[in-house]
Amino acid sequence: MLVYFGYPEAHEDDAERAVRSGLQLVAEVAKLKTHPPLQTRVGIATGLVVVGDLVGSGDAQERGIVGETPNLAARLQGLAEPDMVVIADTTRRLLGNLFELQNLGRQMLKGIPDTVQVWAALRPAAVAGRFEAFHDGEVSPFVGREEESELLLRRWSKAKTGEGQAVLLSGEAGLGKSRLTAMLLQQIRDEPHARVRCFCSPQRTDSALYPTIGQMERAAGFKHDDTAGEKLDKLDVLLARTATSPHDRALLAELLSLPNDGRYPTLASDPQQRRKKT
Structure with a gap:
């Protein structure tokens, strides 16, 4: 073929x-x-x-x-x-x-x-x-994006005061959107902050929660050769820092395609109820 x-x-x-x-x-x-x-x-x-x-x-x-x-x-x-x-x-x-x-x-x-x-x-x-994946080493100096960079830093300054901010960067592929966000992360690397990164994929258009699934897998440190039990252990370590209930842990494990080995409550058998809760 x-x-x-x-x-x-x-x-x-x-x-x-x-x-x-x-x-x-x-x-x-x-x-x-x-x-x-x-x-x-x-x-x-x-x-x-x-x-x-x-x-x-x-x-x-x-x-x-x-x-x-x-x-x-x-x-x-x-x-x-x-x-x-x-x-x-x-x-x-x-x-x-x-x-x-x-x-x-x-x-x-x-x-x-x-x-x-x-x-x-x-x-x-x-x-x-x-x-x-395409920039595993030093990146070239950033030129010609001072205005956009200053805008992001101003929004970051407002966010630090408790005033929530959202910024949308849009443009054709290759214009430097990811490079601009990488520069912002570099500029605030020494300031206290929590970072959550989610990525869409053209190959995953049938999975609305794929960005969340990928972010959780990276946050838990899953490796390709981990057993299901090892992944559940890593998930528990990750969620131990939060107030996630045992029932919600079961939902998250199911979202990550992990079997319930008895450590979590049994989920409702109705798929509609589980989907709504998720």
């Missing part, structure tokens, strides 16, 4: 979408109850292609494409171990630190004249946000 990301409509995060789709495909196929068990191999490459006319007919109809990228993706798929997502270095450079990757070294692939640097995508990384 061949899937295109970036055609017929391009997105700034097509490489991320491709890797997330590959990982999700591996996870979903593994859940299928088949005998023998199905295995999935995914190869992802990024580059230029020429899209031609429609070929084939019926359900098999598709656009003809010409270029090295589809061939490279097919070779990477052949290189992949069962249930593995293998990506080219051209794709990796577009991902920042959004994923945990395994370096597979340089590989000689059939039909490719030079060796190719290859990576295996293991899982999404536990990064706070996209800005941090």
Whole structure:
């Protein structure tokens, strides 16, 4: 099966979408109850292609494409171990630190004249946000946003006096919205404050509470290899600093897809009641 990301409509995060789709495909196929068990191999490459006319007919109809990228993706798929997502270095450079990757070294692939640097995508990384994922070191000096910066600092000064403030930053991608908020956090780093950061995701439009779920997972310090019991322990430590009732703790555990191991009260069986309470 061949899937295109970036055609017929391009997105700034097509490489991320491709890797997330590959990982999700591996996870979903593994859940299928088949005998023998199905295995999935995914190869992802990024580059230029020429899209031609429609070929084939019926359900098999598709656009003809010409270029090295589809061939490279097919070779990477052949290189992949069962249930593995293998990506080219051209794709990796577009991902920042959004994923945990395994370096597979340089590989000689059939039909490719030079060796190719290859990576295996293991899982999404536990990064706070996209800005941090693409700026893990020092960022360049901020130029030309003095007015906006002063506005944020004035709002911060009012908030410190007890007068609640809200600021909305909007603009096209790449204009520096995240950079501006990062600069504000840097400017007030030595002042007492509590920070709650929530992030939406175009891949999670079906989950209205995804920003809250992600923030709680980061606040509790969940790791991908934690057991359900270890995650519940971390959640308890986090909530021990608050006045959260045992019943509300059970709701939060359910929101984080954690099983109730008996430490919390049993929730009402009516989904509507649980949804309303949540």
